[in-house]
Amino acid sequence: MALAKHFMAIGHAQMKCSAVHVDCPSKHDTLPPPPPPLPKHLTSNFVNVVNRHIGSPALPVPKRVDAPPALPPERYFADHDEGSNNELLRKLCHDGRLREAANLVDVMARLGQVPDFPSCGHLIRTLADTDRLVKARRVLDKMVMSGGVPDVTTYNKLVGGLCRRGQLASAVEIVEGMGSQGCPPNVVTFNIVIRGMSDRRRYEEAAGFWRDQLRKGHPPYLVCSTVLLELICRNCGIRKAMEVLEDLSLEGCHPDIITYNSLINVVCKEGNCEDAAFVIPSLLEHGFKPNTITYNTMLHCLCSKGKWVEVDDILSLMREASYAPTVVTYNILINSLCKYQLLDRAIDFLHKMVCEGCCPDIVTYNTLLGAMCKEDMIEQALEVICYMKNNGIPLVLITYNTVIDALAKKGDVKQAVLLFDEMGRDGISPDDITYGSLVMGFCKNDMVVEAAEMLKEMSKINYRIRGVTYSLVIHALCRQKKVETAIEILDLMVSSCRKPSRAIYGSLVKDVAATGMIEEATELEKKLIEYKILEKTTVG
Template sequence: MDHNTVMLRKFLVETPSLHDLHLNQMDFSSAAGPGLSKRPSGVPLNYSTWSHCKIQPSLQWRGDVGFKRNAISLQSRSPQIGICLDRVNEDNLDDWNSDRHVMDVEKKLRDRIYVKKHLNSSMLSSDGPFVENDEETNNEILQRFCSCGKLVEASKLIDVMARRNQIPHFPSCINLIRGLVNIAQTDKASKILKIMVMSGGVPDIITYNMLIGGLCKKRQLKSAINILGDMSSSGCSPDVITYNTILRYMFEDGSSDQAIGFWRDQLRKGCPPYVITYTVLIELVCQHCGILRAIEVLEDLAIEGCYPDLVTYNSLVNFTCKRGNFGDTALVIHNLLSLGMEPNAITYNTLLHSLSSHGYWDEVDEIFSFMNRTSHPPTVVTYNIMINGLCKHGLLDRAIDFLQQMVYQSCSPDIITFNILLRALCKEDMIDEALQILQILGDTDCSPSLITYNIVIDGLSKKGWMEKAMGVYRSMIECGIIPDDITHRCLLGGFCRMDLVEEAVEILKEMVKKNHQVRNGAYRSVIHGLCKKKKVSIALQVLEIMISSHSRPDKAVYSVILKGVASAGMTEEALELQQKLIALKVLTQETLSH
């Protein structure tokens, strides 16, 4: 028996207050309930604005690469544009590689000028200058169009290339198809894909799935199915995502019979009986047509060689349990058993979670006992489900009983088990017992986590035990656990409830320091409490923190603060706050008059 189990047994024996919970225990059976790149160092870059200039593609170089002075000059029809790279130190050439840098600048400028030349061409609406280009030239233009995001122009260029029997650059085609799908131009994307395939290109599965998804979103299911039918012949077979996408949109369109027939046809055509797709189909049938129809489809598809497995049945059990249709759940379990299958731990845990959430404790006890007689005895997950369900229904005594049973069955509780119990103990005002468990955890391998500490601090803060809460806060820091915004919000709320505004201000400052989110209500509570204690100067400091925070509140919040202070009989303090807000230009006299 491990150290954790020994420590827990000792706790259960030595904590009489927990034993008292068993005085009125009841049996389970009776407990049923409910532009240009960045300027290089040492290279001064002088330029004139060129955004409205019509640039002629005239790129002239003066000087040779590697010399002390290189210059690029762009000539335009409007005011002279000059882009010069001057005074390159010979000593710096090794640092940033002059040859490569100059050639990169040349390429970027040439790309911009080349693309702009063709985009500004009045002949672009027809075949334009592209019809006179060879394949290599047009592919260079195509790549530049795609890199500049000119999807329409790139599409027109591919049309011209197809008419001239030129093979387009396939990677550019893939990028273009995806880009067109993203802007809902699925018809153009389909046309580009067809040209690519007819030219010998093979689109990848991601591109196909994007296009099919885009077509389905536009309710063009026939086109999506046609593309799916052509995939294998193009060299890219459909995958699970392809089939799942089409099936889901068929059901959204109200075509459940079409979806079932579609999958049956795919199986007959040699499609692998994907378990995931099969499970998705059965879930959709169950959701839209009911469990009886889903079981019929299970039996029909078995004839086609697509057999259900435990994953499929567990999915149905989960679906029916979430809806609270336990009669349907029973049908699923009966069908599962009739095929000679045995439920596994996932099946039992799903049932226990749902039944305990609804308070069906007799059924829970029956299933739990049955698990001990199978090859799938209760696990730590099973016990956590049971303990959590009991705690949520206020049956803390029985939750402790399950904890004890868990220990004696040599099933070691984990931190989730203790977090569940700690939250329940705090809710039932059993703070001392919660602190005792927290102390015991520090002596085991099951160390308290941030969530564990937050549960206890929250419980203590809600009861107003701020000294103990701060003790736990200091303890967590000593153990190397860094408090988060939830920790500080719990403490801040507790200090405000107990009217300990000075302590609240310290927590508030810590939250701002760590960039933790502070709600406007917390600011209001602290400021109001400080004004109530006539500590307006500190209230003004908090107000300045509030104003300087990233989530700056609107003027209505400040008005509420002023009215709250004034209504408490602190007229002078309210006036002082008002003057401070006006000085900070947060409020105006006009705003206050409204």
């Protein structure tokens, strides 16, 4: 009771003092004398009572700089020095908290603090990659104002983002300022802007931009000129491209043979062989001569259109210019002649090729073998195989598959199997196409047991088996009344399909029945009903 009365007295005294102080501030400039201290034993008892009822008083929590509280960023960031804010900036960038990091850079700039430049560069690139271009541009400006020099990769990211969004004026503005900020643009920078303008079909503007850069003394990057000319040629035509080429030459950016070959390649790929005539005179005027790439590009275009007279003219020009046809040249000729079914002339070129000391490669032989097999010239194809083996020319999988498939289709399974065995001895593993060809050949020769065994072998080694191959073998087995084996193949077919299609199996049963094999079709259908793939009888 004494303790309670003591505290009540103190409370009343303080309330009176406070009330008087508010009403009459001029008469109470000093506080009343403090109450006498409590005895130690009373103080200790009071603290214990308070702790039991309301818990121990909370200790003050020190500030941390690793994560801002839920306060306006300015209030929080402004409380820290430059080192603490940069530590926080690095953490925010690392955690991907881009908005907060960008806000921190803003606040640091207002406080006169220098932000961590590597973090700023990372922030700009990440913001640009995520199309937050306004923030990226603002961070760039703050970085430059603080004395930082972004690297060319950072600039290129931002310029690329602006071009991607069609903000070409802003992109050009940044490029124009790069040199004065200590980081001159490079070939990638210029190509980004040129392609960005071209993507918006602003080809004149792209040409004007590149001319301006040349006039300002930037290096005459031929890559930029070539990219620009290709884009103009592809979209505005070869005449316009040649005009721009001459304009760029006057600005000191002279074309080279690669530039001319690129233009010829563009027009030839579009099938406009005649347009190459606009390029050759300029090429010669600038002191260049067509090279093998030039001739091969034109030959490819002419051959694809079957213009054999012009092809002969180009070949004559090559020889006059002392450019012997290369293996690429001959492959272009042989491939095109085979497509036009001019196989005799293709073989003549092969002989000429060998006589001139130009060794055919595997592409040459595979092209000829494919054409021979299509024309049912199987004997000649086998002779080519023998020639290749005798001359140490390694055969590849596609070589064997081409001839094995042709033999199987012809019904010469014996020769196909011999070639299959040779393939194994040469260390070449057959694939599903090889096996599929042999299965078809076996079925064609009523060797259904062998066909079924090969399918089982394919299943063991997890080779893909097409549904049509299963159907072919099942039909062949049913024709020979080997229903049990047909059901075994049906088991393989069902187990290989993750989602068996009722339509496919129903069609298979109907097809077997349609050929008069009602009994066999019924057996297959019973098995499929047992597998719960089919629900009701469809035969009969």
